Amino acid sequence: MTAPSTNPTAPSTSTNAPPPADRSRRVVTVACWLALAPGLGWAVLRLGGLERAAAVQWVAFTPYVVVWTLVPLGLALALRRFPAAAVAALVTICLAAVVGPRAVPDRQPDPTGPALRVMTANLLFGGADPAALVALVRDERVDVLAVQEFTAGAATELDRFGLAELLPHRQLGPDDGARGSALYARFPLRDGGVRRNGGGFNQAYATVLVPGAPSVLVESVHPAAPHSLDVLAAWRSDLEAEPPATPDGPLRVLAGDFNATLDHAPLRRLLATGYVDAADATGDGLVGTWGPYDGDLIPPVTIDHVLADRRIGVRDTRVHPLAGSDHRPVLAELSLPAA
Known part of the structure; x- marks a missing residue:
């Protein structure tokens, strides 16, 4: 009785795809960046005075956007995506810096x-x-x-x-x-x-x-x-x-x-x-x-x-x-x- 032979040219059943856990981590990371992208764009628009077209109407609601930026910031912190959290924090701070003083009396x-x-x-x-x-x-x-x-x-x-x-x-x-x-x-x-x-x-x-x-x-x-x-x-x-x-x-x-x-x-x-x-x-x-x-x-x-x-x-x-x-x-x- 002879042992079965192996064919070195037969296709391998293994793949280079990342494990499911790695894919999930990547999806979460991408989701964090996508969540903070609108706030980031809004900050650039507002700080640069770049409102044009429909953005002229949108920029009137900047105080509400300041509150909303806390959502992607909290999400990134909760999921321990610290680079995204750092950018989200910067967005929140920048928008709060231009809106917040309106609630504080001036000298x-x-x-x-x-x-x-x-x-x-x-x-x-x-x-x-x-x-x-x-x-x-x-x-x-x-x-x-x-x-x-x-x-x-x-x-x-x-x-x-x-x-x-x-x-x-x-x-x-x-x-x-x-x-x-x-x-x-x-x-x-x-x-x-x-x-x-x-x-x-x-x-x-x-x-x-x-x-x-x-x-x-x-x-x-x-x-x-x-x-x-x-x-x-x-x-x-x-x-x-x-x-x-x-x-x-x-x-x-x-x-x-x-x-x-x-x-x-x-x-x-x-x-x-x-x-x-x-x-x-x-x-x-x-x-x-x-x-x-x-x-x-x-x-x-x-x-x-x-x-x-x-x-x-x-x-x-x-x-x-x-x-x-x-x-x-x-x-x-x-x-x-x-x-």
Whole structure:
């Protein structure tokens, strides 16, 4: 009986495939990197001021992304994928560094002049509750009211509920739909007017003569809304055309619906001319002012602002509800230099 022969040329049954355990580890590692990739891309977009096309809308939600970045960070740490965890931590730190300061009060100048209480309110095609807005002006002792989406009908209704007695001085630019704008003031106005920006919205402006303080140039701001790709150029050019601060000249205050958050590069460039965002200065910069208030399922974002010359102190800011509008009015109590 002979032993069976072996054929050295027969194919081998072994393969070079990694063991199942190695494959699982690789899948987990890839999953960790894929999970942190959106946050990494967002950080590059936001820190570089690179928002273009649809990213103009996305970048408004950066504060929510900061919270989300904790998910891939926790996942990478739990699975002991430390290189991925290190990158995820860096993403979280970078985004938190630009968003977090909005929740912390800044050191303010301490001018010795009078207070000026400025409120901005978007009326949503003139349909906001006029009685509620007038009551808010009365209760909060508002000195200057900047309104957007201001119609002739809204002007009539506001006066019917007593706004003329509270704020008798005005610069009005009513128009149909969202185009109208107005300024109302407790103090006299001069050199007022209404300009139409490139996006088609009016912006009322005037110099407010505050007793005991230098005059203050105030403008009701309303650049184009970046609601679709075909208006992004107008949105950007409108923001770039907003009056810069004049640190060596007259005091300026811009109040309105900027259609931009502090995560949008054009607004940050405007601030860099010499303004401070009032809500950011008081640690209220993450309070939403637009979003779900008319029923839309949109997380609140902060696009309504009061920007004040850096020589002006900011004592307080508040955000109030307003029935009939998809925006919330913003009130800023400012402290002016003495005359």
